[in-house]
Amino acid sequence: MxxxxxxxxxxxxxxxxxxxxxxxxxxxxxxxxxxxxxxxxxxxxxxPVEVKSALRELAGSDQLKMHSYMNNAGFPEVRETIAQKINSETGLNLNFSNVVMTVGAGGALNVVLKTLLNPGEEVIVFAPFFVEYTSYIDNHGGKTVIINTDFNTFLPDPEILRAKITPNTKAVIINTPNNPTGVVYSRDTLSSIAKVLEDKSREYGNTIYLISDEPYRKLAYDVEVPNILTIYRNAIMIDCFSKSLSLPGERMGYIATNPEADDVTTLMNGLVYCNRVLGFVNAPALFQKVIAKTINSTxxxxxxxxxxxxxxxxxxxxxxxxxxxxxxxxxxxxxxxxxxxxxxxxxxxxxxxxxxxxxxxxxxxxxxxxxxxxxxxxxxxxxxxxxxxxxx
Amino acid sequence: MxxxxxxxxxxxxxxxxxxxxxxxxxxxxxxxxxxxxxxxxxxxxxxPVEVKSALRELAGSDQLKMHSYMNNAGFPEVRETIAQKINSETGLNLNFSNVVMTVGAGGALNVVLKTLLNPGEEVIVFAPFFVEYTSYIDNHGGKTVIINTDFNTFLPDPEILRAKITPNTKAVIINTPNNPTGVVYSRDTLSSIAKVLEDKSREYGNTIYLISDEPYRKLAYDVEVPNILTIYRNAIMIDCFSKSLSLPGERMGYIATNPEADDVTTLMNGLVYCNRVLGFVNAPALFQKVIAKTINSTxxxxxxxxxxxxxxxxxxxxxxxxxxxxxxxxxxxxxxxxxxxxxxxxxxxxxxxxxxxxxxxxxxxxxxxxxxxxxxxxxxxxxxxxxxxxxx
Known part of the structure; x- marks a missing residue:
């Protein structure tokens, strides 16, 4: 039935x-x-103990309206804290309007895909990959196009990517550090992907977005995890606190964009609208505040x-x-x-x-x-x- | 773009x-x-103060894995608490397997609609109504069919409902107490709607679901808000704690079904699956536990x-x-x-x-x-x- x-x-x-x-x-x-x-x-x-103390402090405070509705994008001061954290790591110039708080990275991916996809548009993923991506893409009427990485390195080949992009390609999803391989994409790898997307966006007169799903970005061992927003202007960064703060059950994530992205105001309005109509409405209130207090912890x-x-x-x-x-x-x-x-x-x-x-x-x-x-x-x-x- | x-x-x-x-x-x-x-x-x-104390108690406890992933349906003990609360009010016989914890009522509605709808199937709503329903229905490929209530009472006419049901009707959404009218449907009104759906389900050999969106069920002034699960076997009850406990920002809701519903195991598995693939994954962990401790508060x-x-x-x-x-x-x-x-x-x-x-x-x-x-x-x-x- x-x-x-x-x-x-x-x-x-x-x-x-x-x-x-x-x-x-x-x-x-x-x-x-x-x-x-x-x-x-x-x-x-x-x-981390900082999370436990922040939670105790907030739970014990007399602050009013702590559990109320807020803007569907989240508390502006929490979004600003995240924007400034990214700026301090990258030299970029984000503000709160470039950040949407989400119900985890899974929620964020659904919000981004709903915002971007017209029926039948293609989203490229590199195998091996977290197969839930195919469900997320299908939820919003998109078509998953799978490209194998080189299984000796689990890195994507930019020239194969170039060959697979069509006028119908709306986005590419990458996931670094990667589930299931643990591989981290270097700045060179990311730059070569960006170069292909820039060329192809220009060729077809469409913006091709690079959706970078980064729930493991803080879990890297002696290597750099470059910030994708510094490498590709039309990247959409998705991060969450499930792994970095061991809070998977609390469903806290965010979407961040480069202020120089194409038509960034419409993009952000679309993300906030989709966060609402998909029924997320807003990321959980109390833990937004916990995150803002522990933004430097891991x-x-x-x-x-x-x-x-x-x-x-x-x-x-x-x-x-x-x-x-x-x-x-x-x-x-x-x-x-x-x-x-x-x-x-x-x-x-x-x-x-x-x-x-x-x-x-x-x-x-x-x-x-x-x-x-x-x-x-x-x-x-x-x-x-x-x-x-x-x-x- | x-x-x-x-x-x-x-x-x-x-x-x-x-x-x-x-x-x-x-x-x-x-x-x-x-x-x-x-x-x-x-x-x-x-x-209520009980919520504040439950939160303080949990935040101060040394309980491990409090913020971990759990079953996508939520913590079994929290679901059981809700099931028993419904049983005590109705004499029904739910257990935890009839309850899915959700990211608010908005999340619950999306999960239910994704679970039920084949492309182009119809969902009936009674105007005036919370128009977000049309977005939710459209998200999952459904078609909204609007029937006006009698504007002298804002109650639906069961005979008009009967006339509007087609073999393509998958569900009817009701919302009582109602946004925007504040009207509460009586047991008689609900029974007459149920009667129409039973007749039409039999006539077409399809289950027609009655989705009852009840975020305001605790906010009723000297009238009964009947439990829909006692009135229609294939009702899907959606409740949340945004209004009853003034916790809208925390996104806590649930879906409950009658254990006698058609093919209830498949229905529940579908709901849990859709909760996952829509990116909700699970309702926020800590507040599930707060809810279980304050289930009798308003x-x-x-x-x-x-x-x-x-x-x-x-x-x-x-x-x-x-x-x-x-x-x-x-x-x-x-x-x-x-x-x-x-x-x-x-x-x-x-x-x-x-x-x-x-x-x-x-x-x-x-x-x-x-x-x-x-x-x-x-x-x-x-x-x-x-x-x-x-x-x-």
Whole structure:
């Protein structure tokens, strides 16, 4: 009785539920500490103490109208704080009017796509990628065009991008640091993408937007994550605090644009309008204020870096092939057989829960999320070793 | 460069912004206390003390994972609390699986419509109505079918509804207590709507859903607001805490269904899936827990009732015609000339800010939101009197 498309999609999305249920079953049989669950990208460090204090301070204050409606774009002073933070890092000249507070990065992506897309317009994504993008694009009548990265580096090839752009291309989505590969795009890579979009925008007389989804931008290990707004004038930056402050359940994100973007006032008005009519209305009030008070805080990223080092070094020693990730909390090694679904099933026998690369449109690989303790990683190594031996 | 449809809608929605800016201008010239702004439905009482204490308690606790991801439907214990609250009021038998926590009622409506609608299916609404419904329906490819209520009572006529239902009708949206009229549908009215939907569902072999948007259900003055789930098996109840707890900025709502609804498991799975892919992901974590702790609290509705009485009695004495509202915080009187836009402009000359009925598809009327102090209402009365005299 529900929508035919949703009904169809439900059937396809049942794999993830099945995996989760498998994990629960294993935990019941063997105990939680004997199950090595690398399937969930759910940040496990607690939020920084500054977040806890800001929250206590606000909860205890007598400030009136703290939980009221505000402008659909969010509290102007919170937006200004974010604009100034970006300015201090980039030398750009944003103000509050270039920032819209959103219900997480997922909300932001939907708002941006609804604002931009006419029916049937194309949005390019680089595989492997977070497949939810295809749902977001479809929600607003767009068509997803998938381009593979070079699987030796997981970086996009600008010339392949150039060849795939049509007069119908409205936007390109990038995600750096990347889910699922952990790869961080360098300034050179981003500049070469920007160059292609500038050329093609000029050629077709259309603005082609570069939507940069950056929920992991603070989780980078000894490499720069360049600010996209400094590289491409028509970039739309999407950031959130789910990973940087370990607040995924609170749904806090934002969209930021370059003040020099084409027709930026209409773009911002469109974003605010779509934030409203999609039913987000505004990002949650109290946590906007928490964010403004903790804009300079980040979880201790050494926690993640130590895990990355241990897991990457151990797996490569065991013979797994893997691009070394510079960011996010994922490893994306090659499966030891071409059939990554079968490989996932074999891993389960060792109580190893992993996600097949097919789930990111990259069959033959698998994703490990290291949102688990160092201890769990250490304990999982014999299982990875036994699994590797099966295929020697 | 943005979507043509959004660009077009922006032009149309600029009236509201213009009105808001007019208000700001008047406040600067005359001082805030000399401007009688009845245009905004923004609850002004502070949240009940129980909400403040629950928030302080949670903010001060050492509970881990308080801000983490959870099931996309929300925390099971919060959903169970809501289910049991509904059961205690109705004798129904819901459990947590019949409840999805949402980003407000606006988010809930989008989730429900995306879950239900195939392209081009029809959704019936009764005018006057909150016009955002047309955007929500359009977001998900549906077609809005508008039926006027009887403007002497603002109640829908079940026989007109019967005549307007086609094999393509997927759902009917009702909103009680109503924005903009303040009218509350009685059990009889709801039963007669339910009867029509049962007959027509049977006739066409389709489930026709009754989506009941009830953000004002706790704001009713000496009348019953029947629970729709007790009246129609395929009703979908949408409630939020924006008005009942004065928490509009925090975006907390929920969807509840009858456990006996057609294929209820698929329906619930669809709702949870759409909550995720629309980018809501989950309702904000901390406030879910606040809600569970304050489920029996409500703002002091006598604050609103006193205002209703003063405003209704005064305006009718001054000769304004108005259906007496039993709920919400709106009055919807007849404009003193047929052109409600012109009437709104005339009102501005007396520093009275009102919303033309055309904005609710009911030209010739105007909406007053009494989210202002009793003092402001008292001070506004000479302005209403002077306005009335213009048209005598």
């Amino acid at each position: 529900i929508s035919k498309k949703i009904s169809h999609n439900l059937a396809n999305s049942s794999m993830i539920r099945a995996m989760f249920e498998e994990g629960e079953k294993l935990r019941k049989i063997y105990g939680a500490d004997k199950v090595y669950d690398f399937s969930l990208g759910n940040p496990d460090p607690e939020p 979880v201790d990223i050494n926690i993640y870096k130590e895990r990355r080092d241990l897991l990457y070094n151990s797996l490569t020693e065991l013979g797994y092939e893997c691009v070394k990730p510079d960011g996010a909390f994922y490893l994306f090694p090659k499966a030891l057989i071409p059939d990554d679904i079968e490989f996932k099933n074999r891993a389960v026998k060792y109580n190893l829960l992993i996600v097949p690369g097919s789930g990111f449109r990259a069959p033959g690989y698998f994703r490990l999320a290291y949102c688990v303790s160092l201890e769990t990683i250490k304990n999982s190594l014999p299982a990875f070793e036994a699994l590797a031996k099966e295929f020697k | 943005i979507s043509k449809k959004i660009s077009h809608n922006l032009a149309n929605s600029s009236m509201i912004r213009a009105m808001f800016e007019e208000g700001e201008k008047l406040r600067k010239i005359y001082g805030a206390d000399k401007v009688y702004d009845f245009s905004l439905g923004n609850p002004d009482p502070e949240p 703002v002091d509705i006598n604050i609103y009732k006193e205002r209703r009485d003063l405003l209704y009695n005064s305006l009718t004495e001054l000769g304004y015609e108005c259906v007496k509202p039993d709920g919400a915080f709106y009055l919807f009187p007849k404009a003193l000339i047929p052109d409600d836009i012109e009437f709104k402009n005339r009102a501005v000359k007396y520093n009275l800010l009102i919303v033309p009925g055309s904005g609710f598809r009911a030209p010739g009327y105007f909406r007053l939101a009494y989210c202002v102090s009793l003092e402001t209402i008292k001070n506004s009365l000479p302005a209403f009197e002077a306005l009335a005299k213009e048209f005598k």
